[in-house]
Amino acid sequence: MHFKKTSIYSLITIAVLSSCSGKKEEEKTVYENTKSSKNDQNIVHLSQQQLTTAGLTTTTLQNKNMLKLVRLNGKVNIAPSHISLLSSIMGGHIKSINVINGSHFSKGQVLAVVEDPQFIQLQQDYLVTKAQLESARLNLNRQKDLNTSKASSDKTLQTAQADYSTLNATLKGLEEKLRIIGINAKGLNSGNIRSRINVYAPFNGFVSKISVSNGQYINPSDTLFELINPAGLLLELKVFENDVNDLKIGQEIAVYTNQNPDKKSNAKIISMVPNIENGGSSIAIAKLSVPNSEYIMGMYMNAEVSINSRYTLGLPNEAIVSFENKNYVFEDMGKHTYKMIPVTTGISDDQFTEITKADFFKNKKIVEKGAYSLLMMLKNKAE
CATH class of the missing domain: 2.40.420.20 (conserved putative lor/sdh protein from methanococcus maripaludis s2 fold)
Structure with missing residues (x-):
């Protein structure tokens, strides 16, 4: 009986070991197959x-x-110095507006016409003062002759000189006022007095905003138009942190739009903002070498910068x-x-x-x- 028990225990042990050994072999095979499968991927x-x-x-x-070719992207902006708010020198009613939003204009072009009776009064005052000055000039010359022969007193001569100087100063002031509102005083006479003045474009550019309507009364402080001078067009370009040290002020870059990637314009970096934003980028400011009317404020732009070779x-x-x-x-x-x-x-x-x-x-x-x-x-x- 004792021998039989020992035999049974031995058989059980062998069976358990065989089972464990089989599991290890199976696990090893599965691991190797899995490893092989990962490599095969x-x-x-x-x-x-x-x-x-x-x-x-x-x-x-x-x-x-x-x-090294650094690629940048950003938007078109305008330097604050090249955004102008245009108003009328003197108040009045808007008689006509000759442009619309987005209109391109040339320097000296009439953008609007303003009408008011005060323009008539200003021209009238000029012509009256001009006539009075001529009379004062003749009187002064006469008093000089009389004073030389002691036919008039020095006081009378001094009064004539003061009247002439006062009227001359008044005339110069009125002449300058007329020049500012666009009226040529030299060619003014009683036959060409007008009640309207023109508002002229001060430079070549385009209209970004119109703030008035026909018939509206405006004061000298009221803005008629917001004008953009394309000469002040700037490009604000995002520069990633790992490229910041490669970009320098004065570097030439090529810029282009998403719509025309093959049509590139030359520009130059004029400023680097010394700040890294939360997104890990900085800003480079560039200016076009030649103004391009196709680029407008807010337009998305791309740029490429070639860095020194190695x-x-x-x-x-x-x-x-x-x-x-x-x-x-x-x-x-x-x-x-x-x-x-x-x-x-x-x-x-x-x-x-x-x-x-x-x-x-x-x-x-x-x-x-x-x-x-x-x-x-x-x-x-x-x-």
Whole structure:
């Protein structure tokens, strides 16, 4: 009996050990299969036919003299010094408005006409004073002659001189008032007195706002128009923190709109705001080298700045693919096998992109033409 019990216990122990051993082997197999499956997610195997269709070519890291191209974006703005509020020198009723919002105008163009009886009175006062001054001039000359022969007193001569000087000063003042409201005093006579004055454009530009209506009475302090001088057009461009040190005042940049990316204008950075905002960016202020009437306030703009060149290791742009906001390259492993490897990029130009931490990729064959096709195959495989 004792022997039988011992045998039974032994059999049970063997069975338990066998069971444990089987589980470990099974777990090991599952782990290895899982590990293998994860590795396979980044590997593409091509058949000979697929290889021929894809037309893959390979390349290696290349030492290139590259320009860093910094891309910026922002909006068009106007310098405060080039935004003007235009009013009438004297009050009156708006007789006509000759522009609309957005109208372009030239310096000296009539923007509005104002009418008021005071304009008539001002011209009348000028003509009357002019006539009185001529009379005072003749009287002064006469008193000088009389005083020379002692036929009149010195006091009378002094009075004549004072009258002449007073009227002359009054006439000059009225002449200046007429000049300010746009009336040429030299050509004024009783036959061309008018009740209206013109409001002229002080520079070339466009109307951004009209604040009056026909028939409205305006005071000299009332604003008629808000005018924009395009010569003061500025570009406010966002600069990310890692690019701030690359930009300097005086640098030339190329700017363009979203609608016409191929039509670029030259501009120059005139100011850098010494502040990093919460979003990790600063502001660069640029001014166009030549005014462009197509750019209007509030328009979104793009800009490109070329930074000094440097020698660095890089790959052709075609060799680098992006997926879910990350960059990858495909290494040729041989035997029609290709492995997708994450890569960190630096500066780029039209042909090449810098590869940082490039030592890992030295002497590796990297797919150039066909890299995107491999990415598509890999994604389809994963799905």
